[in-house]
Amino acid sequence: MYHLRAERAFTYDKPFMNEINPYAHQYVQLELIRKAFAEKKNVVIWNEAMTGAGKTLANYSYLAEQKDVKAIGVYPVNELVKDQFLSLEENLPKDSFEEFVVWTSEELNLIKEQCETRLQQLKRLSGRFSKAILTNPDYLTLIAQERLFAPKLLRGDKHELFHQLAVNYRLQIFDEFHLYSITEMNLIAQWIALLTSFYKEMSYVFVFSSATPNEYFEQLISNAGLEIWKVKDEIDKWESEQKDTKIAERIFLEPLRLQLIGTSLAQWNTSEKLKDYWETFEHNYLVHFPDAKGLIVFDSIYEAEEVARFLKSKGYDVGEVHGLSEREQGKSRAALGKQITVATATIEVGVDFKDDIHKDYIIFEARNPGSFMQRLGRIGRGKRKKPNPLLYAIAFVPEYVEEFINNRADQDLDRSTLKSLVISGYDKTENFSNFIEKTGGMMLLHSEYFYASQFLDESEKLDYQTKMKKLIENMYHIAYEEQRQRYRTWRNDKLIEPLLSFRGQNMLESLEFKELDREETFYPDLWFWEENTDHFPLKKYDYSYIFRNYHFYFVTKEELLERLKKYDQSKLMQYENQMKRYPALGYAVLTKRRDRADRVSFYWDLSFRIRSHIDGEVTRTANMQLASEDPSLNLQLQRLNRQWKAEKKSWIIYVSSEEPYQLQRRYKLPPMFRIYQARYRNRKMSVSFNIDAFKLWSVCERIRSDVI
Template sequence: MSNYEISLKSVYSRTAPTPEGLKVPSIFSLHWHQVETYKALCDPDIEVIINTALTGDGKSLAAFLAAMTNRTYTLSMYPTNELARDQLKQVQGYKDKFKPKYDPQIQRLTAAILEEYVNTGKLPSKLEALENVSSQFEILLTNPDLFHYIHNFYYLRGKIDNPDRLFRRIDEKYKLFVYDEFHIFSSPQVASVINTIVLMKHTANNKRKFLFLSATPNELLKGFLENAGINYKIINPVEAGAYKFESNGNNEGWRQISQPINLSFPQGLEPNLRSSSTWIEENAETVILKFFQDNPNSKGAIILNSIASVKKLLPKFKALFEPRWQVRENTGLTGETEKSNSVAEADLLLGTSTIDVGVDFQINFLVFEASDAGNFIQRFGRLGRHPGFTIYQAYALIPNFLVARLFEDKSHLLQGGETYDRITFTHAIRSAWIFKNQFTRYPQRWGGLQSYYIYNTLKSNSHIKEKYLDIDKKFGTSIQRGLGIKLEHMKAQYYRCKSETKEKIINEARSFRGSSQLDCAIYDLTNNHEPEAERFKMYNLPGILSNFVFELWDENSFIQKAKNVGISTKRFDKALCYLKLRDFREVREDWYFYYPGNIREFAATAKVQLLKNLEICQPHGSGIQKISDAVSRRNLVCYVCDRDRNFLRATLGLPMHLQVYPLTNEPEDRKPSYSIAFGQDALLLETVTWHLKPKDDEGWIC
């Protein structure tokens, strides 16, 4: 199989004079975008800053410069725990170099760490733990989910606590709120963030600053900010001419942020789940191992979409590479110890999305899959960030039709053998991925339920009304303009769900990334080197059915074993079932959902609803009937469509993370013609199928 080969030029970022009054260590020469971000943070008229600097250009320093020099207490949010862990090291490094006089205390906070605070401190609830943490640390690194729930009145003790008990404490303590890598989120998270910003705008004594770090800013976000009357500024080094791609022998005033890279596009990869891992297996010795043999001091990464693919490839590469080179894994199923050590210790790291978002690799070799243009740019951006290697090589494993669009179409976005600057190349990649659904109708259909819940709480609570003058009117006016909603319509939708005992749908709409209706508690035996305490995890049932050999375990035995090794078991309370993962499947298992009733009737409603008695049909698998029974007992938030999932993905431009599963009412039907989505995915899917005409031609879905 031949490759298309291109080269990418180096990238240089323009430096800028340090603003007057700002003291930085002599080893730092600030980049243009860092200075402009600092100035925007000091401007009292700017509420939101969006920094679009390229990957590797020091956006993290831009975020924490104020914290290191001006005593700006900062709460920074990251979409993955792995990125938060990586950034903790960065921020501690800044503190060591800047040596701020007020000696800010720094802490990373995840759901697991929060539970640990509760248990070790013998606190009554997460509420007290969050209050303690916010009072002790001037720099807090967490996730946007936790921040969202704080501002949606979670963690409170019902009517005992005033609605602002927790969010007021957080908002008064921290002055800057950072959303890192925000482009990976979709419209539900954008709507959630707008609700939070508008709430804070009308309740904080002083204006708080919000900084979004993203090489590819979300257009929905910008539009909603404008509509809500929130003053924002975009820091765009590309438009400002703050990048160059040639050395020209004189780099004074410029700093190199990316090394020159050779990029190969293998041809002939079919658009299926196995093509990438097949290519990797076939080229493990002749391409990947040979690169390390020819360049013995190399470091590399293979980033794939599927945990199962990583699990299958890991033993093969260990057999090829070790003991000369160390091979490690880093996925959603990898324990905390391995995750924290793998990036630093591995010569070759195999991972999934846990390592593609913002993690700072020192590598010169990369093989990666990509599901869309943003994902491609994100993963490719892991390479070339550090000097010290003689060659930087990447292989992009994308389907043949995308390679054809890049190199063979009349537009000639790219030509083999040519050299490109990063801006031209990025534009070509974005042009090749023609369509990815942005779910623009979601905020009006479902995001507004969050808005109404907040509005109604502000309006109906006497403490809030006394403390914040006309808060309900101010919030209501801003959020209606911002999201383009009418709160009266949202009120009707809210109480209709309540009257039909569909509060689960309301809870799904109020969540940040959706609930975990099909998550199972697992005891993972697929990694022999994991500490015993880290074998206890949560993982989604569909992924287990497709990729793993497992056996059913009873709840009491699972919980007792977890307690015996000192594990907090609260996170397993809502588990669908309890399983032992024994091995991964070499061949992906075929399975589907089965509903014994009238699917056609559910599909015809074209609305998100609650569904019980759903079952699973799978040819093999230990304990499948008991698991199916557990699914059947649950009242699941779902959306049923009378199209198969391949049609939906192709027609609607559904992103990879949106999961749609086959559904049938014929137990022996191996090619189901219906599809089903759950939780937040169900809400999203409903908003984009309104124009599809039902197969039975009974009218238009609207």
């Protein structure tokens, strides 16, 4: 058992927004932003302040004193966009004619004017009265690639939105950056590089908030020619000069007790471990604090649902918030306010556990350092009026992590020390740097492909291509022609689309690229209707989770939509559009959950036509089908396979001759990496799809190159 000390920080008598007395990191960040704009430098400013220390106020404080500056705030999930919008409305002063604008599909659909295209709408909403735009990074990707659809546009009109943002929004904020994958980080680095390379007369400040900076991202930024200023490097010097302005010391993270429980997370049975431990937890904590409210966080929805059922059977009032539950604000808020909330990673951002949804204890599993620190930071933010109940955290971690920390940590420690131990304690996983080197320039090359058609003047076109060539070579240190040839090959082979999307699959708005590539890019997900559920019944999720955990039968898309029409006709058009945007493996109705003993196995059966691609290159193929040794499931899969053949459905894949668990261990792939069981003539293999296919190819390619 560890005692984590309260985290305290001094406030200072310095001018700050809303007459707040700022913390050191808040004021230092503000001064760095002032300095960058005053010196007209392109700079990345990195703030590693802890959760609960007021990073949002620091990020937008410059807007309060500079009326002519506008900002873009970029957040990895829409829940966080909404949360930050409410925070800005409450805390950031603005003139009566100014507004904060939210760019998410849901919000944009609500405020769309008649006959207005998405492009026209975004241009309107980034006009002179928009003080700040809050959005997700997908929109930056769409704008940078000119992939927002608008019919009958004059040449150059689409580029106008990029130009409008580049000229008017020179402060850009990227929050919760630790949640981005390396692919997503690469696209953000490209966005920054495009702005600073093509608008050299402008200066930009890019603010990043994350407790765990990524070294490879920092390298990309340096390659693009930007300086990186870290707030923490300036704080000690600044504080030593401000002794006379100290006002008071505040607690921004309360003390808590932390217990580590080592387990084999690879077996995905933490729910069983928690059920076995629950009686001990009741005796050690809940008996003393019966009114305490708790939060339980799992990576697996199945595990979360198992624990929720277990706790309900013991009489607890349980709310559920996870990927298969309804995220409507009213229902979600009610679930978060229950005696115990069982959730998945969906609550890690955009949820501030205070007031009616405060939590006194948290139980979570952590497969990596980021999850550990992020989940631990869900409780104890701010300072409570009453010291009871005692704040308590239980972390299920790999056994080797528990041993590492126990051998090095004092019983009494602060969060900075704990963070260092946690980061050091976990095994380092594959960072896919070779993937970025091999594929990172594809979006820039794709942008070049479309931008080139916008120029009427050949000299302008040549100047643009010269700048783009320099940018691509500087960022990735691979010859421009080599990358360009790879882009052409993948484009001709209809493989390029996953590399052009922020999320790595077919999730963009309405793509011009579809006019050139008629074949859809499918991900192995299922659209399904869940019977006997308290949540909204129509959902989409990874097929392997459904196959493994439910009894079900396949239906057509039309049958699924007919069920929706009878259930709630008002949502029919919304889900028709979503099914069109997100092509899936199939459509199913879930009847009941399988018992653990009733689980079935299944795999991708590879045709002999794929043999030349095993351990080779990423390919698009229709020569594979799903199979199972369970007769009942296999019969259903045969029907599904026939349907694929009739629809001429094809997949972007990479096939490895090794089994999934062998690949995980050999290459230290991240725990949640999507890789599936496959067989070729009864020999067990692995297959990955879309962006994961390219990632796995890049890792295997690097190993082969090292051997050669």
